[in-house]
Amino acid sequence: MIEKTIAEWHKLVEARDAAGLDAILADNVVFHSPVVHTPQEGKAITSLYLTAALRTLNNEHFRYEREILDGNNAVLEFSTNLEGIHINGIDMIHCDDQGRIDDFKVMVRPLKAVNKIHQMMAAMLEKLK
Template sequence: MIDTLKTWHRLMQDRDVNGLDDLLADNAVFHSPVVHTPQEGKAITKQYLAAAFHVLGNDQFEYLREIKDGNNAVLEFHTELDGIVINGIDMIQWDEEGRISDFKVMVRPLKAVNKLHEKMAAMLEARKSGS
């Protein structure tokens, strides 16, 4: 069984996109703070998390606290993008094997949501075009 949170922290710290293959369940669902519909499936969830590794995972990124209950966790984070302070949470749920089945990101304040939308859209587009 996978130690989900330990593995997640390592992947995030190392920005290890390939490690997501083993950590995500095939039926994983990603809930973006800026996209209105859930993104269903391992491939699209991996795309969003990979983009987040590069957009949010800068030198200022840090998890401030972690609350765990069974197969659920809420991780509060803090970072800065282009001078805008971002405060958010990752809500993670995993299956009995330890693979992430649901990943929801919430971000505040509004300026941070707008900046994140701008940066994530650019990163996803660059990844799609192979840049």
């Protein structure tokens, strides 16, 4: 089931368009940010974070390098470059039995990448609010 959901996610990323998020996110989705300590619960806040990420991280350097799909779980390794800083990370995604994402966790390395993402995502989130 995760295959269809991840195919839709890839379309959103490729188009750099968050309009389709509502269709693939469960109402009770939980988002785990690499820079925010507490999980963010609900479709509205998750959509906000993912929209900001699509506009910040998803630049001309962004690409998914590896993908592991198993049951309702997916791990997508990505890389990008922000202002000369190479970023390597993973999206860990779980979908419910209806094929909607109910858990989305982002992990990033190295530390200077985490710091750059924190700075740029904070600015983007402020702009989106």
